[in-house]
Amino acid sequence: MSDRGRPRLWSVDEHLGDILGAVRPLEPIELQLLDAQGCVLVEDVTVPVALPPFDNSSMDGYAVRTADVAGASEEFPAVLIVVGDVAxxxxELPEVGPGEAARIMTGAPLPPGAEAVVPVEWTDGGTGGGAATAMRAASTAPEGASGEVRVHRAAEARAHVRARGSDVQAGDLALEAGTVLGPPQIALLAAIGRGTVRVRPRPRVVVMSTGSELVQPGEELAEGRIYDSNSFALTAAARDAGAIAYRVGAVGDDAETLRATIEDQLIRADLIVTTGGVSVGAYDVVKEALSSVGDADEPGSGVDFRKLAMQPGKPQGFGAIGPDHTPLLALPGNPVSSYVSFELFVRPAIRTLMGLRDVRRPTVRAALSADKALSSPAGRRQFLRGTYDAEAGTVTPVGGSGSHLIAALAHADSLIVLPEDTTSAEPGTELDVVLLG
Known part of the structure; x- marks a missing residue:
């Protein structure tokens, strides 16, 4: 309490600091490659064998000795005996001797004796010089030979050959700990022969909204009811942050029902997020249901509800529940308040659980592009929706400051930050801008 008997206002940084101080990265596990997509690597991965593991052709064509095609032209082609095919x-690879060539496919190993590959477009395709020429070639060709090929262009040594180890060498660092595994990283791990990898798993986040007025999209909207958008927005946001997210249908304004629903979800949750019911109204069921949760014999158990010096998103809750002390973040119910709170507090918590080093959205400085000055309440950090122009270095407000204006949020790609000590910002003022895209 303050000197005047009013509840303390917590700063945004204090609240986030408490959350990140209590949330710990998930324990590493060994996963199959495809199951590890989106996870964070916890170990350096070195290359066990060179990649590619052998010299191979980058073209369909013919493997040749460079001396045999030196000076070759359309008028005076080099005529070589084809001693075999290499797929x-x-x-087993045919050896290419003087005056010989081996037909080779892309990715096939370079046969012994060959020094370069001539693309099939530089040849006659192996049609040779007619029946008589083919008969003469067959009569003088070594065993296993299959006709002849005319080469119309010279080739330098190693032309169209992918050298062994030209991608990575044995012992090289393939991926370092802390890397998020996306499709290219999964490809590299597979290419060097890794079937499993040690990672921190993607956190499982359960999202639920509260309020007896909420109706599921697609159902009939009765008088006084609204569609539940928050749980959809936050579930999508959790997935965007890297989590495996589960959406629970809206829970009515009944504390016992909410408490039972949360307890049922603990088995599949690394983090629980609720929206609505955290203010001071008569039906703020989240506070009612969770204020008494916790075991006095277990330090750190229970949920703390507080008011933050921010707009929107003043009422917030955070704590740990259940036997495993599962983190729970309780967000306000207005759509913009809920989403802004997610970006500021829940997203960093998710990415901390993942073991990422950088858990916050990037912030840039941009000049305010507006028709008039923006106002902000004293002592509050205000977050306004905006569109950011990287080329011009400007940000333009979208919609008003109301915490219910979800349409404006859908057209924003950033949050304009007005600090606690700023009550107005004139056009052209440089401000912090949180990038959401």
């Missing part, structure tokens, strides 16, 4: 995955 990708071939084991």
């Amino acid at each position: 990708a995955g071939s084991g």
Whole structure:
């Protein structure tokens, strides 16, 4: 309490600090490659074998000795005896001697004796010089030969050859700890022969909204009811942050029902997020249901509800519930308040659970592009929706400051930050801008 007997106002930074101080990264586990997509690597991965593991062709064509095609032209092609075919995955390889070539496919190993690959477009495709020429070639060709090929262009040594280890060498660092595994990283792990990898799993986040006025989208909207948008927005936001998110249908204004629903969800939750019911109204069921949760014999158990010096999103709750002390964040119910609170507090918590180093959205400085000055209440950090122009270095407000204006939120890609000590900002003022995209 303050000197005047009023509840304390917590700053945004204090509240976030308490959350990040209590949330710990999830324990690492070993996962199959595809199951590890989106997870954070907890170990450095080195290359066990060179990639590619052998010299191979980057073209369909013919493997040749460079001396045999030196000076070759359309008028005076080099005529070579074809001693065999080399396909990708071939084991036994024909040896290419003087005056010889081997037909080779993309990705196939370079046969012994060959020094370069000439693309098939530089040849006659192996049609040779007619029946008589083919008969002469067959009569003088070594065993296993299959006709001849005319090469119309010279090739330098190693032309169209992918060298062994040209991608990565054995012992190289393939991926370092802290890397988020996306499709290219999964590809690299598979290419170097890793079937499993040690990662922090994606956190499981359960999202639920509260309020007897909420109706599921697609159902009939009766008088005095509204569609539940918050749980959809926050579930999508949790997935965007990297979590596996589960949406629970809206819970009515009944504390016992809410408490039972939360307890049922603990089995599949690393983090629980509620929206609505955290203010001072008669039906603020989240406070009613969770204020008494916790075991006095277990430090750190229970949920603390507080008011923050911010707009929107003044009422907030945070704590730990259940036998495993599962973190719970209780957000306000107005759509913009809920989403802004998610970006400021829940997203960093999710990314901390993942073990990421950088848990916050990027922030840039931009000049305010507006028709008139923006106003902000003294002592509050205000977050306004905006559109950011990186090329011009400006940000433009979208919609008003009302915490119910969800249409404006849908067209914003950033949050304009007006600090606690700023009550107005003239056009052209440089402000912090949180990038949401």
